[in-house]
C-alpha cells in the first residue's frame with residue numbers, strides 16, 4: 001500500500017481506503033477461486049495494482065470518459081484505474097463467468113459506482129469507448145481486430161483515443177505493423193526492478209496497418 005502512495009501521493013482518504021481494502025478482498029476470493037497466484041496476492045500492490053496504474057502515468061482519464069477493459073480477469077487493470085478515476089466510467093469484460101463474479105464481488109465490496117461488468121467475449125460488445133485498456137490478453141494484431149470498431153471518434157484527452165495496452169519485453173516484432181504505436185517504459189515512472197521491462201503501448205484510433 002505504501003507503494004501506491006509513493007507514486008500517487010495525492011490520493012483522497014476514500015481512495016486510500018479502497019486501495020487498502022483490495023488486498024483483503026483478493027485474499028478472500030483467492031482462497032475460494034484462484035484468480036491470481038498466491039505469490040501474486042503477496043505482491044498484489046506491485047504486480048497488479050501499481051502495474052495497472054502505470055496506464056495513469058501515461059494518460060489521466062477525464063471525468064465522463066468511457067473506458068473498456070478487455071479480458072479483465074480478476075479486474076486488472078480496470079479496478080485500480082476505477083479507484084483512481086472515480087468520475088470515469090469503466091466497463092470490465094471477460095469471457096469467463098467465474099472471473100467476472102470475482103470482479104463483481106470486489107467492485108461491490110469497494111462500493112465502486114463507476115464500474116460495470118460484462119461476461120462475454122469482447123467481440124460481442126457494442127458501443128464506443130474513449131480508450132480500450134488491457135493486460136496479457138492477446139497479441140496486438142488479434143487485439144486490434146477485436147476492438148478497432150469500438151473506439152469513440154471525439155478526442156478529448158491529451159493522447160488520441162485508442163488502445164492503452166500493458167505489455168512486457170521486446171515489442172519490435174509485435175508492433176512492426178503499427179508505425180503509429182508509441183511505447184512508454186514504466187521504468188521511467190517506477191523505480192522497482194519489476195518494471196524494468198514493462199511498457200504501456202498507446203495505439204491511436206487512426207493507425208495504419
Ligand SMILES: C[S@@+](CC[C@H](N)C(=O)[O-])C[C@H]1O[C@@H](n2cnc3c(N)ncnc32)[C@H](O)[C@@H]1O
Nearest residue numbers: 071072073076094095096120121122135136137
Ligand atoms: C491472462 S488473463 C489476464 C487477466 C487480466 N487482464 C490481468 O492482467 O490480470 C487473460 C484474460 O482474458 C480473457 N479473454 C481472452 N480472450 C477474450 C475475449 N475475446 N473476450 C473477453 N475476454 C477474453 C480470459 O478469459 C482471461 O481472463
